[in-house]
Structure formats: structure tokens, C-alpha cells
Amino acid sequence: MSQPPPYPPQPGQSYQQEALPGCWWHPNRQTGLRCVRCDRPACPDCLREASVGYQCIDCVQTGQRQQQAQAVQYRKAGYGAKTVAGAVAPRTAIVTPVLIVINVxxxxxxxxxxxxxxxNERAEFFQDGVLWxxxxxxxxxxWRLLTSGFLHYGLIHIAMNMLALWVLGRDLEILLGRARFIAVYFVSMFGGSAAVFAFxxxxxxxAGASGAIYGLMGxxxxxxxxxKLNPGAAIGIIVINVVLSISLPGISLLGHLGGLVVGALAMVAMVYAPAKNKGAFxxxxxxxxxxxLVGLVLYRDSELSSQLCVLLGAC
Structure with a gap:
């Protein structure tokens, strides 16, 4: 059996309206709305739109203070805000100069x-690491699939590659974060090596870091x-380098194209990943x-093994 309200409703009000709770901040304002975070009743003036539903002004301020505190911690640790790739951007590039130092x-x-x-290609260390x-x-x-990416034919070769790595790597490392940048760099290197080995x-x-560097271009x-920036400069640089790879002798076009394609595919995964479970994706x-790439290498290995078996008469 229901009970009547404690007092009669005022003109223009219903019993259902009287039963609504008052706003936490304005008790005289009845409301059917609540904060999705603390579940307290709140009138429209005390609610702010959030990513999911609406939050009260107290919860919004608490969230802002938490974000500011987290940002301070990130800055103290040398990091900045999150990027489109979902990474906490480092304030300075560290991986890029480290890679340059290792190559040098x-x-x-x-x-x-x-x-x-x-x-320097006559060196024993070079001969043991070149992609053959x-x-x-x-x-x-x-291991030659990896070590060949750190070897260079002469001073001009390494100077050009390290300059390109410095120009491209600094911005991409900030955008991707250190872990993602390392992943894109090495998968691009592997893509260039696999293309040379397979085709x-x-x-x-x-030898050369060109596969990884072309991956950074992609x-x-x-x-x-x-x-949504102007892609003209990036496209122009890629076209010029591809033309040079085709026209100049002694340059591995396959390694460049392999790195370019793999680097572009890897970057698509980085910046177009869904917001939910971005890292796992x-x-x-x-x-x-x-x-x-491993499958491509294994297929080529099987093919070459069969050919060598026939040539050497070891079948």
C-alpha cells in the first residue's frame, strides 16, 4: 500500500515531481539527473559533458587535478602529453642519437x-655481418638480416644515412614514443632485409641502414x-630518394622499397589504431x-636450398 506525500503538491506540480531528489549543490532544485562518476543528483547547471555521460562539477575538478598531477609527474620524468599514437611523448629524443652512435x-x-x-667492407667484422x-x-x-642494417660502405654512405636518421628520427620518436619508435625502426629494417633476401x-x-630509414620516410x-598536414614535402622527399635509388648504381632498390612499404604499414597501425585497446592492436x-616477413624469408630459404642442392649435387 502506497503512502501519500508528506504535504499536498503546489499548483502546477505533480506527486512524481515532489518525489525527485534535490540537486546536491542546489537543494531547492529538483532533478532526475545524476553524475555518472559519483552518482549524486545534480541539476543541469551543475553537470558537465564528459566522454561518457555527464559529470558533476566536483568530479570534473577532481579529474582535472588528477590529470594536472599526472602531467607534472610526466614532465619531471621527461615526458609530455599523449600523442595520436597513444604514446606519452618524450620531451627529447634519445633513441635516435643512440642509434646514430651505434652505427658510427x-x-x-x-x-x-x-x-x-x-x-671498410674489407674488414672481417663487415664480411661476417653483411647481408649475403x-x-x-x-x-x-x-643474424645477417639484422647486422647488415648497422654496416655501411664508406664514409659518404654512413654520413648520408645518419643525417637522414637524425632528421626523420627526432620528430617520429616524439610522436611515437620511444618503444613504438624502436618497433617501427626495427620492423622496417627487417622489411628491407627480407625484401633483399627474397627478391x-x-x-x-x-648493407646499410637504408631499409630502416626508408621505413621512417613511409x-x-x-x-x-x-x-592532416600538407603531404607535399614528404611525398617529394620519398619520390626523390626512390628516383636516386633507381638511377644511381650500387644502391639496393629492393631494400629501400621493402623498408618503405613495411614502415608505412607499421605506422598505419600506430596512428589509426582504435582508441580501445590501442596498444594491443x-x-x-x-x-x-x-x-x-619471416614466412617470406623461410620460403626463399627453401627455394635457395633446393637450388644449391642441385648445383652442389648434395641432394
Whole structure:
């Protein structure tokens, strides 16, 4: 059995209206609305639109204070705000100069061993690390897919590649964050090496960070398109470099194109990932790209093994 209201309703009011609670901040205002965060009743003047529903002014202020405190912690740790890739942007690039230092140190080692800054490919360390498909298949030296990305033919080769890495890497590292930048860099390097191994001359040595750097070019183009900037400069740089790769002798076009395509695909996963489970989606796409490249390498390995078996009469 229902009970009547404690007092008769005023003219123009119903019993249902009298039963509504008052706003937490304005008790004299009845409301059927509530904050999605604290569930307190609130009138429209005391509510603010949030990503999901509406929050009261107290919860909005609390959330802002928490975000500000978190931002202070990030700044103290050397980080900035989150980027379109979902990364907490570092205030300064660290991975890029570290990669440059590693490449320069490797070049210096080969130059010292060869006793020549321009003919360092004669160095033992260079010969053991260059991408040489036949040698990889015969000796199972699969590390060459990675080590070849840190070797360079002479001073001009490394100078040009390190300059490009410095120009491209700094901005992309800030945009992607350090972990994602490392992932894009190395999957691009692997893409360039896999393309050379799968489609190139099996008895020709190839080396250089160009596969990774072209991957950064592809990533930069995707980032420019995602941020809705003018892509003319990025497209122009890529076209010029591809034309040079085709026209100049001794340059691995396959390594460049392989890195470019893989880097662009990896960047698509980074900046177009759904907001929900962004990190898991990005990791999953990178894993799929890597698995596809591994499959390509294994297929080419089987093909070369069969050819060498016939040539050497070891079948």
C-alpha cells in the first residue's frame, strides 16, 4: 500500500515531481539527473559533458587535478602529453642519437680493421655481418638480416644515412614514443632485409641502414596524412630518394622499397589504431607484419636450398 506525500503538491506540480531528489549543490532544485562518476543528483547547471555521460562539477575538478598531477609527474620524468599514437611523448629524443652512435661505432670498427675509411667492407667484422643470401643459407647465419642494417660502405654512405636518421628520427620518436619508435625502426629494417633476401641477387652482399630509414620516410608520410598536414614535402622527399635509388648504381632498390612499404604499414597501425585497446592492436599488427616477413624469408630459404642442392649435387 502506497503512502501519500508528506504535504499536498503546489499548483502546477505533480506527486512524481515532489518525489525527485534535490540537486546536491542546489537543494531547492529538483532533478532526475545524476553524475555518472559519483552518482549524486545534480541539476543541469551543475553537470558537465564528459566522454561518457555527464559529470558533476566536483568530479570534473577532481579529474582535472588528477590529470594536472599526472602531467607534472610526466614532465619531471621527461615526458609530455599523449600523442595520436597513444604514446606519452618524450620531451627529447634519445633513441635516435643512440642509434646514430651505434652505427658510427660499428663503422669506425670496420674502418679500423680495414685500415681505410672508404674501403671498410674489407674488414672481417663487415664480411661476417653483411647481408649475403647464399652465405646465410649455407651457413645458417641468419643474424645477417639484422647486422647488415648497422654496416655501411664508406664514409659518404654512413654520413648520408645518419643525417637522414637524425632528421626523420627526432620528430617520429616524439610522436611515437620511444618503444613504438624502436618497433617501427626495427620492423622496417627487417622489411628491407627480407625484401633483399627474397627478391635480390643471392650472391651479392648488401648493407646499410637504408631499409630502416626508408621505413621512417613511409612512417612520416602516414603521420602527415593522419595529422592532416600538407603531404607535399614528404611525398617529394620519398619520390626523390626512390628516383636516386633507381638511377644511381650500387644502391639496393629492393631494400629501400621493402623498408618503405613495411614502415608505412607499421605506422598505419600506430596512428589509426582504435582508441580501445590501442596498444594491443598495435602490437598485434606488428606481430602479423613480422610473421609475414619471416614466412617470406623461410620460403626463399627453401627455394635457395633446393637450388644449391642441385648445383652442389648434395641432394
Amino acid at each position: 661505432l660499428v663503422y669506425a670498427l670496420t674502418a679500423v680493421q680495414a685500415q681505410s675509411p672508404m674501403s 643470401p647464399i652465405g646465410m643459407v649455407l651457413r645458417d647465419e641468419w 635480390g641477387d643471392a650472391n651479392t652482399g648488401t 612512417a612520416m608520410l602516414v603521420a602527415v596524412l593522419r595529422l 598495435q602490437a598485434g599488427v606488428l606481430a602479423l607484419i613480422t610473421a609475414a
